[in-house]
Amino acid sequence: MHSTRLSTHALDVSIGKIRICDALNLSVASGERWAILGRNGVGKSTLLMTLAGLRRPQHGELNLCGVQTGVSPSAPALCVPSGTFSSHDLRRLAKIRGVLPQHQSDPFPATVLETALVGRHPHLGRWDWESEADRAIARQALAAVGLEDFAGREVHTLSGGERQRLAVAQLLTQQPQLFLLDEPLTHLDLAHQVAVMDLFKAITADEATATACIAILHDPGFAVRYCEHALLLFGNGEWLAGRSQEIITADNLSRLYGYPLREIRSDNDRWFIPR
Amino acid sequence: MPSRRRAFFVLALLLALAALSLAVALAAGSIPVTLSDLFTALFGGSPTGETSLAVEVIRGLRLPRALGAFACGGLLALAGALMQVLLRNPLADPYVLGISGGAAVGALLAMLLGLALWFINLAAFGGAFAAMLLVFGLAHGDNSWTRTRLLLTGVIVASGCGAAVALMLSIAPETQLRGMLFWLMGDAGQISEARPALAVLALSLALALPFARELNVLARGDRLAQTLGVPVAQVKRGVYFLAALATATAVTTAGSIGFIGLIVPHLVRLWLLRQGWGNDQRLLLPATALVGGSLLLLADTLARTVIAPQQLPVGVLTALIGVPVFLYLLSREKTT
Numbered sequence: 065m066h067s068t069r070l071s072t073h074a075l076d077v078s079i080g081k082i083r084i085c086d087a088l089n090l091s092v093a094s095g096e097r098w099a100i101l102g103r104n105g106v107g108k109s110t111l112l113m114t115l116a117g118l119r120r121p122q123h124g125e126l127n128l129c130g131v132q133t134g135v136s137p138s139a140p141a142l143c144v145p146s147g148t149f150s151s152h153d154l155r156r157l158a159k160i161r162g163v164l165p166q167h168q169s170d171p172f173p174a175t176v177l178e179t180a181l182v183g184r185h186p187h188l189g190r191w192d193w194e195s196e197a198d199r200a201i202a203r204q205a206l207a208a209v210g211l212e213d214f215a216g217r218e219v220h221t222l223s224g225g226e227r228q229r230l231a232v233a234q235l236l237t238q239q240p241q242l243f244l245l246d247e248p249l250t251h252l253d254l255a256h257q258v259a260v261m262d263l264f265k266a267i268t269a270d271e272a273t274a275t276a277c278i279a280i281l282h283d284p285g286f287a288v289r290y291c292e293h294a295l296l297l298f299g300n301g302e303w304l305a306g307r308s309q310e311i312i313t314a315d316n317l318s319r320l321y322g323y324p325l326r327e328i329r330s331d332n333d334r335w336f337i338p339r
Numbered sequence: 340m341p342s343r344r345r346a347f348f349v350l351a352l353l354l355a356l357a358a359l360s361l362a363v364a365l366a367a368g369s370i371p372v373t374l375s376d377l378f379t380a381l382f383g384g385s386p387t388g389e390t391s392l393a394v395e396v397i398r399g400l401r402l403p404r405a406l407g408a409f410a411c412g413g414l415l416a417l418a419g420a421l422m423q424v425l426l427r428n429p430l431a432d433p434y435v436l437g438i439s440g441g442a443a444v445g446a447l448l449a450m451l452l453g454l455a456l457w458f459i460n461l462a463a464f465g466g467a468f469a470a471m472l473l474v475f476g477l478a479h480g481d482n483s484w485t486r487t488r489l490l491l492t493g494v495i496v497a498s499g500c501g502a503a504v505a506l507m508l509s510i511a512p513e514t515q516l517r518g519m520l521f522w523l524m525g526d527a528g529q530i531s532e533a534r535p536a537l538a539v540l541a542l543s544l545a546l547a548l549p550f551a552r553e554l555n556v557l558a559r560g561d562r563l564a565q566t567l568g569v570p571v572a573q574v575k576r577g578v579y580f581l582a583a584l585a586t587a588t589a590v591t592t593a594g595s596i597g598f599i600g601l602i603v604p605h606l607v608r609l610w611l612l613r614q615g616w617g618n619d620q621r622l623l624l625p626a627t628a629l630v631g632g633s634l635l636l637l638a639d640t641l642a643r644t645v646i647a648p649q650q651l652p653v654g655v656l657t658a659l660i661g662v663p664v665f666l667y668l669l670s671r672e673k674t675t
Contacts, residue, residue: 118565151570158568169560171427172608174617178341185556186568190549193343193621216615238567 066093068127069242069276070115070161075124079110083301087124090295090305094241094274097265099287099308101280102297103321108280109166109246111297115278116163116244117149129160129241158186162240166247168231170219177215179230180206183237198237205236208263210256224251232260236267243267245279249286261290284325285335288312296320312336341615346622349614353629357409360633364405364640369647370396407530407592408639408653409632410537412599414589416631417543419600420607420624421582424558425575426486432601433586436493439595440500441470442587443523446594447507450519456529459522460591467587470496475579525596525654527639539588543581544628550574551621558618596635596654598661603631605665 068091075088084107092098102108113119117128126133131153149157162183170179180202181194188194194202206212209229214222222230228251235243243264249257268277281287287294288308296304296311298320304311314327317336324339365380366372372393380397418433426435433439445466449459478492504523511519522529547554553574556564561571589596607626608618616622635657642651 113562116566118562151573154565154570155568158566163562163566165560165562165566167560168563169427171429172423172558172618173612175615178617178619179559182556182559182563182567185552188552190552193341 066095067274068092069094069096069129069274070278071127072115073125073127075114075126076122077107077111077114078122078301079107082107082299084111085297085303086301088303088305092242092276092278092293094276095268095271096276096293097268097291098276098278098293098295099281099291100278100295100297101282101284101287101312101317101320103299106297106299108297112163112244112246112278112280116161117154117157118163128157131157131160155186158238160240161242161244162235162238164231164235164243164245164248166250168227174219175215176206176211176217176219176222176230177202179219180233180237183234183239186238201239202233202237205233206230208236209233210259225253225256228252229256229260232263241273241275243275243277243279245277247280247282249281249283257286261286265290284312284317285333288334341619341622349611349622350625350629353626353633357629357633357636360636360640361405361409364408364636365397365401367640367644368396368401372397403533404527404530404639405636406533407536408527409636410533410540411527411530411589411593411596411632412603412635413540413628413632414536414543414585415596415600415635416603416627417540417547417624418582418585418589419631420604420620420627421547421554421578421585422600423604424554424620425578425582426490427558427560428486428490429605430601431490432598433582433589434497434595434597434600436474436489436583437470437496437500438467438583438586439590440497440504441473442467442590443595444500444503444507445469446522446591447504447511447519450515450522451507451511453515463591464587467583467590470500471579471583471587521652522594524652525594525657526650526652527593527596527635528643528650530593533592536588536592539584540628540632543585544625546581547578547624548621550577551619551624554578554620554624555618558620594652594654597658598665599631599635599657602661602665603627603634606630 070090070092072088072090076086077084100108100111110119114121115126117126117133131149133149181198184194184198184201203212203215206215209232211226211229211233214226219227219230232248248260252260264277267273268275279291291308293306294308294312296316304316314325314336317325325336326339328335328337362377365377370393376391376393376397380394380402415433422431422433422435423429442463445462446459449462474493474496478489508516508519553569556567556569557571557574564571604623604627607623607630611622635653638656638660639653642653642656645651
């Protein structure tokens with residue numbers, strides 16, 4: 065049983081003078097993993113924030129895990145401008161869709177476990193403190209990214225890659241049904257890149273969780289290997305969405321990145337390298 | 340491990356510290372006070388209706404000043420903690436956005452015109468809020484006030500106020516100069532009524548605490564807070580107004596006392612970190628208020644007793660204690 069986690073209808077998104085996508089129609093069902101590919105600065109992160117319901121599109125509709133923009137049960141549609149969510153909806157959305165931001169900042173000292181526990185925030189009432197159950201969820205998430213022995217460490221002592229895995233653990237602690245990942249593989253070594261992608265593959269493949277995942281990636285090989293769907297952004301409003309095996313081709317990628325690429329096949333894997 | 344029960348335990352401990360500093364402040368001074376005098380002064384008059392001189396001194400002089408100093412310390416520390424979260428900058432203090440500068444301009448202008456004390460207070464409060472609105476309005480210009488923009492606007496407004504203060508000091512007549520300088524340095528001796536400041540302290544805590552966990556998330560970045568369902572713009576606006584209200588009240592009550600707002604949140608944070616808590620506002624906000632109040636109360640007691648009958652402005656004392664403590668903390672942070 066697959067349910068729609070995210071759908072857009074005629075979504076126009078642009079930032080400044082950059083048109084990111086014109087009339088984007090996208091439907092992401094549970095169990096699916098999507099990769100977003102495109103050059104630097106075409107607006108991948110902006111699109112991801114729009115899909116997360118945090119930025120208003122220029123035009124079009126967005127439905128996130130059953131929550132529709134501009135329409136909320138508590139507030140009449142007139143109160144909320146089309147294309148945005150009410151603050152009530154944003155609180156509701158925080159429980160069902162999670163975002164891995166591109167950057168993490170820790171201006172104040174905190175432990176690793178505390179940082180992972182931040183993901184529980186939307187699930188707690190105003191006066192609640194994190195319970196033993198919340199802590200167990202956070203420990204489990206830390207274990208999933210291989211940080212189980214770091215719980216008491218200070219975040220400032222972590223390496224870049226460890227901090228990135230902690231951000232993933234924080235996202236897992238949030239337990240959303242839709243994962244939106246902005247460059248999840250930054251700072252990670254090869255083994256951990258594979259481990260993180262395997263982790264999200266296992267989570268979305270588990271039918272009981274009914275989750276879906278959309279990730280901004282920079283390696284088309286990883287996109288083909290881990291995401292059966294892809295969205296290519298060409299930078300002039302033009303987009304291409306479909307099955308990775310069909311649309312991630314050397315021709316399309318050469319046009320996408322503005323640089324000739326060559327495909328290398330080995331067993332079932334396909335890798336793309338610059339000519 | 341952070342839990343509600345341990346938070347209550349820590350706060351009970353700090354409450355005891357506050358009570359102890361209050362007792363010390365009431366007992367210290369040129370007129371000796373016995374324990375029974377203290378009890379009579381605090382918990383009701385003697386049945387015969389006649390009260391000793393000590394009781395009169397405590398009730399009429401020392402208690403308002405002590406409670407006022409405590410409230411101001413609490414307000415400044417709380418405002419400092421809120422500003423540090425708002426600007427996500429551990430070096431922020433209540434004055435960084437020009438609020439005390441605005442208050443100083445208002446107060447000195449009223450003094451220069453020879454107005455009554457209550458009008459000086461009103462002018463200080465008005466000046467503080469004018470500076471706040473100015474910074475808020477200017478930084479808000481492009482509808483998305485970023486931290487850098489806010490900080491820069493605040494610093495510029497503050498230095499503008501500094502110039503205006505210097506101008507007024509240089510043209511002020513000799514006779515008013517001493518009063519002006521004491522006001523600028525921060526002086527709890529001018530406190531005659533502590534209740535407004537205490538009420539604002541209670542109100543600020545009551546308004547901030549329900550949002551303490553939101554502030555924890557906000558301290559880790561706007562974007563993360565947004566994705567976790569925090570209404571970032573509204574919470575930030577609320578925090579800014581609350582910090583401004585607290586600062587304006589403290590400055591109006593006792594002048595611009597330095598370093599409490601910067602040092603105390605750091606002290607409490609460092610101490611909590613040793614206990615395995617990080618920057619948890621649910622405990623940090625009430626704890627900074629209690630520690631800030633106690634610290635200013637003790638500093639003020641020192642200020643009026645150390646070279647009695649001469650009184651020192653308490654702001655000088657907090658700065659003299661604050662500067663080395665802060666430098667020590669900074670140098671330690673580098674090595675660890």
